[in-house]
Amino acid sequence: MIDLHCHILHGLDDGSETAAESLQMAQALVRSGYRTIAATPHMVPGTTWMPSIDRINTQVAALNQTVKDNEWALEILPGMEIAIDPRIPDLLDDHRLLTLGNSSCLLIEPSFQQLPLGWEQVIFSILAKGYSILLAHPERCLQLAANPGLIERLIGSGVYLQVNWGSFLGQYGRAVALTARLMAVNGQIHCLATDSHHPEWHHPAKIMAAIGSLQKMIGEENLRRITMDNPLRVLNGEIPQPMIRSEAMTGSRKKRWWRFW
Ligand SMILES: [Fe+2]
Numbered sequence: 001m002i003d004l005h006c007h008i009l010h011g012l013d014d015g016s017e018t019a020a021e022s023l024q025m026a027q028a029l030v031r032s033g034y035r036t037i038a039a040t041p042h043m044v045p046g047t048t049w050m051p052s053i054d055r056i057n058t059q060v061a062a063l064n065q066t067v068k069d070n071e072w073a074l075e076i077l078p079g080m081e082i083a084i085d086p087r088i089p090d091l092l093d094d095h096r097l098l099t100l101g102n103s104s105c106l107l108i109e110p111s112f113q114q115l116p117l118g119w120e121q122v123i124f125s126i127l128a129k130g131y132s133i134l135l136a137h138p139e140r141c142l143q144l145a146a147n148p149g150l151i152e153r154l155i156g157s158g159v160y161l162q163v164n165w166g167s168f169l170g171q172y173g174r175a176v177a178l179t180a181r182l183m184a185v186n187g188q189i190h191c192l193a194t195d196s197h198h199p200e201w202h203h204p205a206k207i208m209a210a211i212g213s214l215q216k217m218i219g220e221e222n223l224r225r226i227t228m229d230n231p232l233r234v235l236n237g238e239i240p241q242p243m244i245r246s247e248a249m250t251g252s253r254k255k256r257w258w259r260f261w
Helices: 019-031 053-069 088-093 119-128 148-156 174-185 204-218 220-235 251-260
Strands: 036-039 075-078 081-083 105-109 132-136 160-164 191-193
Touching: 019 053, 036 053, 036 220, 053 075, 088 119, 105 119, 119 132, 148 160, 160 174, 160 220, 174 204, 191 220, 204 220
Parallel strands: 036 075, 081 105, 105 132, 132 160, 160 191
Antiparallel strands: none
């Protein structure tokens, strides 16, 4: 699998605190079945969380070297998780932002409650500059969760949606879990990612358990699409494929799923 959202670099945000912890995270990700990950420390314009591109690239290179020394089959790519902000177009012009793995795609983080005023213009400006957008965990944004039509509009305007594994595991509460499941059965997920902050957070056993239940819900092909094929397409500058709307996602089986939930 390919993980496009992970706070594995130490000392830059609320993710890994030490180089040793970063290594533990790398090992947990390898054991969970990941072979490529994008290191995406928080970039929050106007705050102290504004890591420089040089620092991220240096830490990524050092971590790749240690992973290689340990003979683990894992490649770490540079990236950032950029909080949605009207200053993003200027920061892009100033070359202060990193795409995912040097692709043309930016990982953009929505607010947890209400999106900031003018957010649609920010998204439009980013797309107009020729970048694509992978929106991090929309299921955790109250405004989006309460407006399924808004999620459809985002997809319609070409924004890709990245849901967290942890949302399916109930890690962020029942409401977020419900939104994630609703997005899954509606075929509205382009990529799944760990959004790991600590070694234990996405323990391989948890990922494996989630894979089993998610596969039953959306089918093997869709699971492959959102964990492997689409993240690779994003890194290659290609358009991710929408989930296949199978019989499991419509009609009687969907109704049955709702009864259980
Ligand atoms: Fe994150």
